[in-house]
Amino acid sequence: MIIGRCAHLTEALPGRTKCQYRNKCDLGCPFGGYFSTQSSTLPAAVKTGNLTLRPMSIVTRILYDKDKKKATGVEVLDAETNQTYTYKSKIVFVNASTLNSTWLLLNSATDVWPDGLGSSSGTLGHYLMDHHLGSGAGGRVEGYEDKYVYGRRPNGVYIPRYRNLNNEKRDYLRGFGYQGGAARNRGTKAAEEIAAGIALKEALTEPGGWGVWMGGFGEVLPYYENTVTLDKNRKDKWGLNILAIDAELKDNEKKMRKEIVEDGKEMLEKAGVKDVYGFDNEGIMGQGIHEMGTARMGNDPKTSVLNKWNQIWDAPNVFVTDGSFMTSAGCVNPSLTYMAFTARAADYAVAELKKETCDSC
Helix, strand or coil: CEECCCCECCCCECCECCCCCCCCHHHCCCCCCECCHHHHHHHHHHHCCCCCCCCCEEEEEEEEECCCCEEEEEEEEECCCCCEEEEECCCEEECCCHHHHHHHHHCCCCCCCCCCCCCCCCCCCCCCECEECCEEEEEEECCCCCCCCCCCCCCCEEECCCCCCCCCCCCCCCCEEEEEEEEEEECCHHHHHCCCCHHHHHHHHCEEEEEEEEEEEEECCCCCCCEEEEEEEEECCCCCEEEEEECCCCHHHHHHHHHHHHHHHHHHHHCCCEEEEEEECCCCCCCCCCCECCCCECCCCCCCCECCCCEECCEEEEEECCHHHCCCCCCCCCHHHHHHHHHHHHHHHHHHHHHHHHHCC
């Protein structure tokens, strides 16, 4: 068991201060102690003088020249005025989060490919993945009544994956990790018997006993039949076809969930935790909000949407660098991986643009 890792500063950087334990991570952290677009990359991009932000805009399609076999820009719908604008560019980076990025590809170049830009392999929209969660264990911890939580950490404890490693074979593929923590309940037993008034307030301010819990984060395998497509019969308020999602957890994930519960209970019981219980809400796709796949990377244009540099095989000046390029999910939080691949792809794109400039001299 280790303390969870997260993208928080322990020392100040130019324009950003270290984590203040304010518990404002979900807001993007106004101080910049927690990495977010708002606190880190956008301010840096604005300082270059080369960034134009266009809020309240919906990119409806990538414009494609079938003779040059390249994208020429994007078409944008103003969400407030319903006016359409066209932006021309040498390259296009698509990073709208897995489902929206794939929606955009499905909606682009349909005059060339009926199923959208990047669909020539037949894999666009397929292999949707997530992380399955909502199963684990918890219990009551005796003692430590002179202790209380201190500060507001941005996360809790983590137990890395340990199943199906070192030649171990389970009845399912891949594995899971645990995320969890401990806290004191609020209110003494007496609070349950007091209806209102000062006595109730005082009883509620008394800390109760300690509880501990651990929830599994399991890998979802890439299944071709877990898909997203354009719904031809339903449109949103702007008249755009919405996504239809057809995906489920399968036997492999369900077997893994059972072990998440049983392993968690065993660990807590051996640690001396009392009244140990297991839980499993059966899990659904989307609950982990770590959507991945549907525009997978690969070495073969017949079996993948993107090449090793995140370029669409059918339009190499279009880069897709969010979770949609993933070919497997792992069981860890994936955002830093997306960021690393985005930086890698951007570096490659810049190098290629410089070559183009030099060659045309």
